[in-house]
């Protein structure tokens with residue numbers, strides 16, 4: 392059987408975790424958390440990276456930093472994971488869902504401005520499949536309307552838009568290191584902070600509203616409660632698990648890209664025959680092979696394809712019931728404009744197995760099975 396996902400693991404992780412235990416340093420902000428933060432800062436060029444307990448929490452932290460208040464409106468794609476909306480709904484804000492582009496499944500930048508009202512506070516672009524949104528347009532809209540941009544870059548580490556790392560273009564970027572992502576710590580994430588002015592507040596909120604980070608750096612002689620906050624620090628053991636992968640990040644990324652390209656080459660004849668659609672990578676975008684998806688003609692064909700592949704021992708999945716059609720989306724949010732593509736495209740999409748360690752022969756076998764289905 393070929394699983395849909397296998398969590399990434401690199402052998403050195405076990406030594407690093409044992410070291411944490413031997414040194415009795417298992418709480419947050421230890422050696423490996425610092426190594427991960429430093430690695431992220433160097434790799435992405437962000438002003439500051441802070442490891443968090445999840446991407447959901449990184450987004451919550453960004454919502455607090457952006458001072459999102461009850462009644463504020465936050466623009467985001469209708470096609471995304473629930474966390475994108477949850478982080479703002481928790482602050483009493485209203486998610487305003489916008490239609491997606493059929494080529495990348497990202498928010499349609501041309502439909503954003505229509506959704507802006509007096510109450511709009513932020514735009515949350517989601518870089519689906521690690522392929523960038525049209526960020527120049529989005530940043531221009533944000534600037535003209537004085538809006539904060541929080542990038543949901545959960546799937547976007549190692550990807551770039553016109554040379555800039557995803558998550559570093561807006562005011563804040565949230566990364567995920569969940570076990571389904573390209574690099575993992577089980578549960579975890581990171582907040583990328585672009586501007587100096589937000590760094591100290593972020594450290595305080597992440598550390599239960601205290602100035603403990605400053606204390607550890609020796610900048611103050613005692614630490615105390617200075618603001619509202621929560622606890623968004625992961626255990627250093629989780630960071631150790633992640634750091635082992637970051638040390639070989641390029642190897643992991645290249646192997647994923649090889650498999651992605653192999654899928655694409657193997658299935659291109661079906662696309663050329665008009666039977667399926669394949670992912671589109673716009674010019675200026677470098678992606679990270681976070682996922683490989685194909686699009687069937689419609690929901691019935693997709694269900695039949697998934698069942699057929701399951702019979703062959705290949706696990707493939709679909710995801711994201713569009714948020715504006717979900718019970719909580721109806722309760723807390725609203726859709727702006729017309730749902731031209733969100734529902735239609737979401738019903739066609741099927742994700743094929745993609746993980747570090749997937750073998751080229753397995754990719755070939757999966758392509759053969761998909762072709763057999765379409766015969």
Ligand SMILES: *Cc1c(COP(=O)(O)O)cnc(C)c1O
Pocket residue numbers: 444445446447448471472474475517543545546566567568569578579580
């Ligand atoms: C995985 C994911 C999240 C949530 O990440 P967690 O680390 O599990 O909180 C949020 N948004 C998107 C687009 C994701 O893919």
